[in-house]
Amino acid sequence: MKHAATLNVNGMAYPVELEGDATLLNAIREDIGLTGTKTGCDDCECGACMVMVDGRPVNSCTYLALQAEGSEITTVEGLADGEDLSAMQSAFLDKGGVQCGYCTPGMLVSAHALLRRNPDPSEEEVRIALSGNLCRCTGYAKIAEAVMAAAKATA
Amino acid sequence: MGDVAFHTATTVDEALSLVGDGSNVKVVAGGSDLIVQARGGRELPGNVVAIHRIEALRSLDASGDLTLGALVTHADIVASDAIRSTWTALADASAIVGSHATRNVGTIGGNVMNASPAMETGAPLIVLDASATLRSAAGGDRTVPVEELWTGPGKTSAKPGELLVDVVVPSLPAHSGSAYVRLEYRRAMEIAIVGAAASVTLDGDTVTAARVALTAVGPTLLRSPAAEAAVIGTTGDDAALEAVATGASADATPISDLRANEDYRRAMIGVIAKRAVSVAVRRARGEEFPIPATPVFMEGSGR
Ligand SMILES: Cc1cc2nc3c(=O)[nH]c(=O)nc-3n(C[C@H](O)[C@H](O)[C@H](O)COP(=O)(O)OP(=O)(O)OC[C@H]3O[C@@H](n4cnc5c(N)ncnc54)[C@H](O)[C@@H]3O)c2cc1C
Ligand code: FES
Ligand code: FES
Numbered sequence: 001m002k003h004a005a006t007l008n009v010n011g012m013a014y015p016v017e018l019e020g021d022a023t024l025l026n027a028i029r030e031d032i033g034l035t036g037t038k039t040g041c042d043d044c045e046c047g048a049c050m051v052m053v054d055g056r057p058v059n060s061c062t063y064l065a066l067q068a069e070g071s072e073i074t075t076v077e078g079l080a081d082g083e084d085l086s087a088m089q090s091a092f093l094d095k096g097g098v099q100c101g102y103c104t105p106g107m108l109v110s111a112h113a114l115l116r117r118n119p120d121p122s123e124e125e126v127r128i129a130l131s132g133n134l135c136r137c138t139g140y141a142k143i144a145e146a147v148m149a150a151a152k153a154t155a
Numbered sequence: 156m157g158d159v160a161f162h163t164a165t166t167v168d169e170a171l172s173l174v175g176d177g178s179n180v181k182v183v184a185g186g187s188d189l190i191v192q193a194r195g196g197r198e199l200p201g202n203v204v205a206i207h208r209i210e211a212l213r214s215l216d217a218s219g220d221l222t223l224g225a226l227v228t229h230a231d232i233v234a235s236d237a238i239r240s241t242w243t244a245l246a247d248a249s250a251i252v253g254s255h256a257t258r259n260v261g262t263i264g265g266n267v268m269n270a271s272p273a274m275e276t277g278a279p280l281i282v283l284d285a286s287a288t289l290r291s292a293a294g295g296d297r298t299v300p301v302e303e304l305w306t307g308p309g310k311t312s313a314k315p316g317e318l319l320v321d322v323v324v325p326s327l328p329a330h331s332g333s334a335y336v337r338l339e340y341r342r343a344m345e346i347a348i349v350g351a352a353a354s355v356t357l358d359g360d361t362v363t364a365a366r367v368a369l370t371a372v373g374p375t376l377l378r379s380p381a382a383e384a385a386v387i388g389t390t391g392d393d394a395a396l397e398a399v400a401t402g403a404s405a406d407a408t409p410i411s412d413l414r415a416n417e418d419y420r421r422a423m424i425g426v427i428a429k430r431a432v433s434v435a436v437r438r439a440r441g442e443e444f445p446i447p448a449t450p451v452f453m454e455g456s457g458r
Contacts (some may be wrong), residue, residue: 001158001160001161002161003161019158019159020160020161020203021159021161021193021199021203022160023190023194039403043191043194043195044191044194044257044341045258045344047254050256054255056230056257056259056260056261057255057256058256058260059187059256059257059260060292061194062186062187062190062191062194063186063190063260064183064190064205066163066205067163067183067186067205068162068208069163070208082250091338095222110255111253112394128255128343129255129343130255130259131255131342131343131344132253132254132255132256132343132344133254133298152260
């Protein structure tokens with residue numbers, strides 16, 4: 001059954017028509033057309049699909065899209081400040097935290113969500129916050145370094 | 156997935172009327188069990204009632220007994236100073252659920268009603284003597300001790316159409332301490348291989364009351380009377396802890412599955428129950444012990 005709804009993504013209101021069991025990931029990628037958010041496992045294991053819902057990290061592949069109506073959704077496309085990369089995005093590039101890039105949107109969203117809650121995390125806290133995001137390329141060290149650097153830059 | 160009608164309730168009464176007699180309907184809180192299962196092939200029913208906008212179910216009141224609204228998340232539990240200091244086993248458990256996203260989305264109500272024998276908050280809620288408040292349109296409220304709520308894997312004694320509204324955890328006598336420890340193969344996104352919670356009360360150095368509960372070694376969460384008897388009347392010394400281990404292994408009724416076989420689970424439940432009791436005793440004595448109490452965070456703890 002189709003439901004008419006409005007999803008607020010990165011400050012824009014998108015009218016959509018969604019099945020009752022549509023996932024937020026599909027709504028964002030297929031209905032709204034923002035493809036920065038990635039489909040990895042599609043089973044709540046890898047974190048490639050991470051978005052923020054009202055500032056909290058959510059695995060969008062296993063979250064009902066209609067539950068996000070009335071919330072502010074933030075995807076990787078919403079992290080930059082206009083044309084300027086966020087401090088976190090710049091730090092990922094500077095520190096070599098990006099290789100193939102497939103995990104990067106989810107990593108960035110998780111890292112942003114962490115700094116919103118905890119602007120001055122320890123490396124242990126960074127690793128815990130990113131533990132739901134898998135990366136098969138970097139070995140994580142450079143990603144953790146990037147998050148620590150971004151935290152310093154924005155402190 | 157099939158043809159699903161989605162409803163959002165903003166009050167408990169509205170949710171109860173949408174749920175009706177409970178046929179062809181499921182409630183969804185965070186969805187971190189329900190939607191994952193649906194995508195794994197366990198189809199959603201024709202109606203889904205989302206309860207995540209019911210503000211009244213979000214409250215966390217620790218002013219006397221602890222009352223957790225059904226929508227309190229694992230992240231809320233870990234962030235509560237009162238829970239960390241008084242109902243510590245619960246904080247140990249919520250701190251290791253899934254990832255930061257799981258902890259922000261997953262609720263206590265969903266964890267309890269999903270009724271997995273491997274669920275993290277189950278053993279802590281048992282040793283802390285918690286009860287669930289179930290509400291139905293026809294029957295009003297009834298209170299069920301959590302031990303009587305879980306009846307089998309994925310099964311509860313809740314009647315069709317009943318909604319969990321809160322979980323109540325009594326306040327504890329002075330000189331009490333509790334802990335939850337799980338055996339895991341990895342730090343995050345893990346399901347307990349086995350786990351154990353303990354809650355103890357001391358008079359001087361002597362343990363005068365103890366409850367021990369076991370995770371993932373039976374069709375539901377289990378109390379371990381043998382482990383409890385082994386520590387009551389002792390100071391929680393090494394001999395008592397060895398007897399706790401033996402008792403917990405004897406009370407366990409584990410199965411073999413792809414995560415671990417029966418013998419390994421039976422052997423490890425002793426080790427984990429011993430650790431949980433040991434940390435609970437140390438906390439009851441007023442010693443600081445890190446949260447979560449699960450071993451990777453135990454470096455330097457002398458064990
Ligand atoms: C990646 C991942 C890792 C996880 N790791 C862990 C872990 O380490 N430990 C652990 O214990 N769990 C874990 N879980 C399971 C899950 O996150 C938790 O059980 C969580 O607390 C469920 O809450 P929810 O609000 O998302 O439940 P939902 O999925 O919304 O609901 C679960 C069930 O309870 C019912 N329900 C929910 N609320 C109510 C209510 N108020 N009244 C009546 N019925 C209700 C639903 O109908 C459904 O059947 C994990 C899940 C994922 C996806
Ligand atoms: S695609 Fe959502 S967690 Fe992997
Ligand atoms: S950079 Fe390739 S998966 Fe992380």
